[in-house]
Amino acid sequence: MTRMDVLQNNKSRANDYVHEVYEQLKRRNPAETEFLQATREIFDSLRPVFAKYPHYIENGILERITEPERIITFRVAWEDDQGRVRVNRGFRVQFNSDLGPYKGGIRFHPSVNSSIMKFLAFEQIFKNALTGQPIGAGKGGSDFDPKGKSEREIMRFTQSFATELSKYIGPDTDVPAGDIGVGKREIGYMFGQYNRLKGGYEAGVFTGKDPNHGGSLGRKEATGYGTVYFVEEMLKLKELSFKDTKVVVSGSGNVSTYAMEKAIQLGAKVVACSDSGGYIFDRNGIDVELVKQLKEIENKRISDYVKTYPEAEYHDDCSAIWSVACDIALPCATQNELDEIAAHLLIANGVIAIGEGANMPCTLEAMAAFQESGVLFGPAKAANAGGVAVSAMEMSQNSMRLSWTVEEVDEKLHTVMRSIYKSCLDAAEQFGHPGNFVMGANIAGFLKVADAMVAHGIS
Ligand code: NDP
Ligand code: 2IT
Numbered sequence: 001m002t003r004m005d006v007l008q009n010n011k012s013r014a015n016d017y018v019h020e021v022y023e024q025l026k027r028r029n030p031a032e033t034e035f036l037q038a039t040r041e042i043f044d045s046l047r048p049v050f051a052k053y054p055h056y057i058e059n060g061i062l063e064r065i066t067e068p069e070r071i072i073t074f075r076v077a078w079e080d081d082q083g084r085v086r087v088n089r090g091f092r093v094q095f096n097s098d099l100g101p102y103k104g105g106i107r108f109h110p111s112v113n114s115s116i117m118k119f120l121a122f123e124q125i126f127k128n129a130l131t132g133q134p135i136g137a138g139k140g141g142s143d144f145d146p147k148g149k150s151e152r153e154i155m156r157f158t159q160s161f162a163t164e165l166s167k168y169i170g171p172d173t174d175v176p177a178g179d180i181g182v183g184k185r186e187i188g189y190m191f192g193q194y195n196r197l198k199g200g201y202e203a204g205v206f207t208g209k210d211p212n213h214g215g216s217l218g219r220k221e222a223t224g225y226g227t228v229y230f231v232e233e234m235l236k237l238k239e240l241s242f243k244d245t246k247v248v249v250s251g252s253g254n255v256s257t258y259a260m261e262k263a264i265q266l267g268a269k270v271v272a273c274s275d276s277g278g279y280i281f282d283r284n285g286i287d288v289e290l291v292k293q294l295k296e297i298e299n300k301r302i303s304d305y306v307k308t309y310p311e312a313e314y315h316d317d318c319s320a321i322w323s324v325a326c327d328i329a330l331p332c333a334t335q336n337e338l339d340e341i342a343a344h345l346l347i348a349n350g351v352i353a354i355g356e357g358a359n360m361p362c363t364l365e366a367m368a369a370f371q372e373s374g375v376l377f378g379p380a381k382a383a384n385a386g387g388v389a390v391s392a393m394e395m396s397q398n399s400m401r402l403s404w405t406v407e408e409v410d411e412k413l414h415t416v417m418r419s420i421y422k423s424c425l426d427a428a429e430q431f432g433h434p435g436n437f438v439m440g441a442n443i444a445g446f447l448k449v450a451d452a453m454v455a456h457g458i459s
Contacts (some may be wrong), residue, residue: 087340101170169205203398216409347369427440
């Protein structure tokens with residue numbers, strides 16, 4: 001056989017392998033659309049890896065990496081303010097521990113189901129590997145809807161959730177943090193309940209804690225800031241920066257708010273943001289301090305923004321935010337919030353770069369459209385890894401019983417984001433797809449975990 005024949009053979013073996021494992025995955029998880037979407041994207045990226053390194057096929061890495069090590073589902077019973085018994089479903093997906101303790105957020109949202117939990121935990125494998133820190137991957141949550149609940153109801157629900165969760169977590173086994181609907185308040189309730197049950201004080205069991213009670217300074221800002229740092233690096237490819245750009249950021253929660261704040265600090269004008277009810281357009285530039293006041297402190301709707309700025313517009317359709325013309329779009333709300341139609345609108349309006357602050361916010365078709373049009377595209381696994389990276393720093397600080405200054409944390413975050421960017425750039429180039437950060441992130445993250453899985457043996 002000639003060298004060409006061998007290469008061709010390896011390529012078709014890799015294609016067959018990816019195809020077979022994906023077909024099997026579909027048969028075994030027929031209703032899990034989000035999970036199948038996330039795995040599909042990875043599978044499409046990995047063909048050249050299996051062609052080059054067939055030993056991953058022999059080690060069954062794809063079959064193993066797509067099956068969670070453990071999925072825990074539990075009942076969460078609690079009492080509402082009227083004394084009525086309520087029951088929700090709790091989850092923790094412990095997906096992969098080859099690089100360290102399971103690590104990933106907790107989401108409280110009525111849409112939470114096993115497909116959403118599995119897709120988020122699966123994404124976390126590659127994201128956490130990209131940070132270069134010693135953390136495995138997990139995700140958890142509940143279909144509990146915090147909207148319309150009193151402060152006490154949220155506390156009782158969260159404590160009941162933590163009572164069950166506490167059996168499966170620990171500073172060296174599984175370290176949860178926040179996600180949609182879970183911030184430092186909920187983390188505080190879970191942390192308190194965990195310590196009560198264990199009869200000790202295990203600082204490193206949760207991250208995203210209040211900085212006054214063991215949390216890292218800079219964790220709150222980390223995901224949003226990190227997304228902007230990643231996009232900043234991509235823009236350099238076109239000799240551009242955030243300065244004087246027009247930016248649209250969906251959502252108005254934790255990730256969105258701090259992405260807006262950093263973009264503005266770097267000289268951008270953010271003209272639109274949203275919540276699940278609708279979006280606001282402010283041609284003079286969004287006042288982020290007001291957004292923080294409304295959403296972080298007063299628990300209000302983004303529509304209330306126009307009460308202070310009557311010249312701004314409110315539109316009651318959050319998905320229409322992508323019709324606002326911009327240079328940079330940062331989807332920071334939720335999965336599949338930006339579809340192919342929205343992508344074509346953004347492209348037609350001249351968008352230059354996309355940074356995924358949320359997890360899987362763009363559909364596969366939207367991603368393809370951006371890439372075909374030469375738009376710089378920063379995928380979630382890489383672009384939003386700053387949050388979990390600072391979570392890992394929180395674990396380190398808790399272990400050492402000290403705390404870094406906000407400047408130290410931000411400097412380390414910046415370094416991690418630049419290093420992730422470089423890993424993605426290099427991997428994309430090495431596997432023949434220069435400038436394709438989706439392939440770069442998937443491949444670079446995969447190689448790190450796959451090597452650990454080979455080294456740890458099959459079991
Ligand atoms: P928050 O709960 O703080 O904010 C979520 C925001 O998204 C809110 O504005 C919310 O609007 C909006 N939103 C939520 N669900 C929907 C929906 N179905 N349709 C439209 N808008 C929606 O969450 P985060 O900011 O923490 O998380 C946002 C995204 O970032 C998620 O994809 C999360 O997984 C991801 N992420 C979070 C990290 C973190 O550190 N927190 C780290 C990495 C990724 P409303 O107020 O109306 O509900
Ligand atoms: O999606 C994510 O990376 C998070 N929600 C943060 C996880 C963490 O452990 O900080």
